[in-house]
Amino acid sequence: MSLSTQESATPAAGLNFDGDDNTEVPRYLTFLVKGQEYAVPLERLREIVSYTSVTPVPCTPGWMVGVTNLRGDVLPVIDLAMRLGGERTPITSRSCYVVLDVSLRGDPMSVGLLMDAVGRITEVATVGGMDYDDTFKSSFIQDAICLEDSTVFLLDIESLFSEAELEAAGLLRPREGVADPFNGEVPTDEELADGGIHLF
């Protein structure tokens, strides 16, 4: 296993930070899901709130736990464990929501991830280069990093909330009108003016 991570604030030797001393080493929030540690970039984190009751939303996939009241706003809550193919997360006294900033079709929004527990905030200078068991490979895992003696999976938030994923889950209506109905061929005027038909 090749270690390419470190925990101090000093940039790793050999990395190019454009000579800027203030350049921050990317920081990550980690949390435990079913005993496995996952990480998201700290800049995507809005806040962490303790568990409040969730209202289920009918006709949604199982991993969509429902919606909860976050200071008067409606916050969708997702069971990350289920989303990653596991079982429903039981609610305990340590359960919490990690509220992330995501963007959906260009609209900024917040999403809560239901967690067993929050881990730590850590600085990781480099990611990647780690080999990990294929069984963990999923489109939602961007990479693996090694912290101390454990392997941490870096979540790919973009694909977790990608349009295609949410459309497939029936949460979003597919956008129409993208396909070119003429396959690139522009109809001629004669074709357009074919007697009295309603053209819109």
Next chain:
Amino acid sequence: MSDLSTFAAECEENMSAMETGLLALEHSPRDEELIGAVFRSAHNIKGTSKIMGFMEVGEIAHVLEEALQRYRDGRLKIDSGHVTFLLRGVDVLRERVARSLAEAGEGGPIEHEEVDDTQSDASESAAAEGGQAPAGKTLRVDLGRLDGVVKLLGEIVISRRGMESLLNGEDENWHGVLEAHRKAERLYSDMRDLVMRLRMVAMGPVLGGFRRTVRDVASASGKKAKLVIEGGDVEIDANLVESLRDPLMHMVRNSVDHGIEAPEERAAVGKSPCGKVSLRAWREGGSIAIEVGDDGRGLDKDKLVARARERGLLGEDDVLTDDDAHMLIFHPGFSTAAQITEISGRGVGMDVVRQNIEGMRGSVSISTTLGKGTAMTVRLPMTLAIISGFHVKIGAETFVLPLEQVVECLDAGDVMIDIGLTGRLVNFRGNMISCLEPRAIFSHGAEPSTKPCVVVVDHGGELIGVTVDKLLGESQTVVKPMGPMFEGLPLFSGATITGSGDVALILDVSNLVSGLTEQAGGMLV
């Protein structure tokens, strides 16, 4: 800055008045009062623009005023050609007003690209200073309504004092406190109604604006058409008005362009040479409906289907119902690029019209008769910030039904009749109405109630029962958007926070009924 926006609003008002007046003059050219009104509008613009230092605007208004003076004197008789000419003058005036406002750093209604064309340097520096920020939205409010709010506010202050003295009192007069609280509750509820009504504007001015559209499109395509407006006094949320303008504009253009036939063609089939386009607005339960109708040629199902096949949207063997065939016109593949630009100039096709309407959680439907005409009806929920909600329990969860659609509540035990697999019927005042079971899709494992109730709802004039487990009663409900994550879920029009701090979902009754009906195989309704 506020001077400029006042100026902009005044100009727009006067220019609209000129347009309306000119269009009316076309039909009654001898109406001296109308000529006078149009003249005064031009005069007003001239006056205010000179005060504001917009000399170019003033000049154009002056030229228009001069021209109108000749009709006023009776030296010239107004006719259709003159009206076209004068309307064009108003267009020039409008452009100049927009440009002047942009130059003054206000932003104004001018398009940004145009700003860049004319005075890129100035606008960039203005933008850098934040001068280009769009002016805040304003709304004109009837002073009487505002006075009502102020008066009510006074009463609320008094009732709060009364409550305070009761709470401070020696004796624990809880009955009195409750009484005072209830009285205050009524005042708050009145206040809510009044404030919400401040946001409502009549549809009339928006619909009236389309007279010009009808005239322009008709004359451009060599047709004759007049616009008839009904329900101009129907009120709608000010926010919705703006979003409705573009879709309606396109539908109106479409009616004239494709619905209304050429005068000779009309005469040949025994219709009046002048086509009629109608805009009707009315309230329908918790929704507002706007119909764009014409007495033109109607939609030809066979031709629509043929075209769809040609475009590869339909297989050769697909069989469509009439309604499905008519809805083809809203299919993105059905529009043709060349037509889109020619008709609208904005790159808007009927598919975008539907998308816009559905974006407002509305729907659009078509009814048409070949040779007689077409009517497209837009239905929009009056999604306001606060609604009167009827709270019910289905399974373990609380749901909210818009009170406007709730007709009555019944005890299911007395009235329910099982009709086997296909569902249930309910005896509602001697009439059998079908009853839907939302539990089927909302079930979260909770035991069904031993005493279910039926809420009778109004679904576009049709009464339908909805079985729920418990009635929780009515209360004021603040509508919160569900956010983009649930955009594809038609069953809910929003959510609300209940008194206990939980989220309750607000049911979209029309979509719930159609969804459940579909699920029951269309056998219920």
